Amino acid sequence: GLHQSDVICSTVGHLVEVSQTLEYGKKYNGYWTGELFVKQLKEKVIPTFENAHRPAYQALSMVDNSQGHSAYSKDVLLVSHMNVKPGRKQARMQDGWFMQDDTK
Numbered sequence: 001g002l003h004q005s006d007v008i009c010s011t012v013g014h015l016v017e018v019s020q021t022l023e024y025g026k027k028y029n030g031y032w033t034g035e036l037f038v039k040q041l042k043e044k045v046i047p048t049f050e051n052a053h054r055p056a057y058q059a060l061s062m063v064d065n066s067q068g069h070s071a072y073s074k075d076v077l078l079v080s081h082m083n084v085k086p087g088r089k090q091a092r093m094q095d096g097w098f099m100q101d102d103t104k
Helices: 034-056
Strands: 002-005 020-023
Touching: 020 034
Parallel strands: none
Antiparallel strands: 002 020
């Protein structure tokens, strides 16, 4: 099948030059992922929007709830990556902190 990722700008309309098509499936180019979505945003959508509007505007992106739009940093803490049984590989934890009554 084909996956089509397009952008419609409320001020300019359909941004044809940022359109991206992927033939998906195991025998083709894989599947649309969050990483591909972020790449499209960084390399195509944001530069095209900035070129069309200059610094006078700020973009607000609204996307549907597709798994293909899910993107996380490599060190994010996700429940689906956590070990729930002893003896398995554990996610690498990072030092953290929280604020309470303006105290760290």
